[in-house]
Amino acid sequence: MMIRFLLSAATLALALPVPVQAQGTSGVQQPQAAVDRFARARDNYVALRDGRRAVSELTPEELEDVLELDRRLRGNMPDDRSPKQQCIDNEVRSVGGRPSQLAWRVIAMKCRD
Incomplete structure (x- = not known):
């Protein structure tokens, strides 16, 4: 289970664009809010997995972000x-x-x- 999570995390790291601060007009730029949402989703995902938070404690936006993160983590893995x-x-x-x-x-x- 832990190996699959680590592989999923590696897959996610490759799948998600690397955040770049807005400096000039070249390169991929993401607003800081998107980076913050990803970090919050990652923290909530881990807290849910470890049992430190309950799904009912999440706001609708946080729940949607966690679900999207979970979808990306699962990637091409079969739904078991x-x-x-x-x-x-x-x-x-x-x-x-x-x-x-x-x-x-x-x-x-x-x-x-």
């Missing part, structure tokens, strides 16, 4: 989630990432094996 986990992920995403207790019960019923 079980059909049940895929269902749960899709249902959680459909309610905005913050299901209520009732929504969790509905999701559990929808995504039974």
Whole structure:
């Protein structure tokens, strides 16, 4: 699992453009806000993975950034989630990432094996 994460991180480093401060008219330029969002998404991704944060603690923008980072990290890797986990992920995403207790019960019923 850790090896796959490291490989994914290496893939991400190659896939994402290197941030360059705006100095002149040549080269790739990114606003500082985009760099900050990437850094925040990376920190949130690691905190979620380590269990230091919950998905419900993220703002909608942070959740979208983490999901985009996860998509990029997975890259060409096959989706090895079980059909049940895929269902749960899709249902959680459909309610905005913050299901209520009732929504969790509905999701559990929808995504039974």
